[in-house]
Amino acid sequence: MFTGIVKAVGQIAAKDISQGEGRLQIDTANLDISSAKLGDSIAVCGCCLTVVELTATGFAADVSRETLELTILGGLEVGSAVNLEPALTLQEPLGGHLVTGHIDGIGEVVSVAENTQSIALQVRVPEPLARYVAKKGSICIDGISLTVNDVDGAVAHLTIVPHTREQTIIANYVSGTRVNIEVDIIARYLERFSQYT
Helix, strand or coil, X not given: CECCCCCEEEEEEEEEEECCEEEEEEECCCCXXXXXXXXXXXXXXXXXXXXXXXXXXXXXXXXXXXXXXXXHHHHCCXXXXXXXXXXXXXXXXXXXXXXCCCCCEEEEEEEEEECCCCEEEEEECXXXXXXXXXXXXXXXXXXXXXXXXXXXXXXEEEEEXXXXXXXXXXXXXXXXXXXXXXXXXXXXXXXXXXXXX
C-alpha cells in the first residue's frame, strides 16, 4: 500500500524489454532506499514494482507484458522522469489516501492552465472509470494523491498546489500527456458491495 505522497522524482536509467516483457532500472535520485531489500515494493508513477536488484544508484524491477501495456511505463524512454514512493509503513502518517499501486487505466491531460500560484489541471480518465471519480473525492495520477475539484463527464478538474508541482513530474505535463490512473479503492468496493445487497 501507498499514500500517493511522492517522496522523490527519479528517472528511467535503463530499459531492457524483449518480446513484451523485461526489466527497468530506476535511478532513485535523492530517495533514501538504503534500508530497501529484495522483494520490497516501490511505486513508480503510481505502479507498484518489486525490487529485484539493488544498484549503486537505485533499483531494478521486472515488468510484465500487462504492466507495460496497461500503464505508461511501456512508453517511457531512458531518461524519463518518474514519481517515486516507497511502500507505506505503520509508522508513517497517511498524508494522502490509500493507494494500492494497481493502475486502473491510462488517462490523458486535457489542459494545463497557470493560476497565480497553482495549476488548473484537467485529466480525461478512461470512460469505464468515470463512474469512480467524484467531486471532492480522491484520485491517484502518476502516483500522486489528488482531490477532484469537479467532474465533467470523464474529465476530472484538479488544482495543483506549488509544493506538488515542485516535488513531482506534474511540471512536465502538457496537453496530451498520458498518465497512470488509479481510482479510489473505496469507490470500487462500494460498487461491488452494492451488487450483493
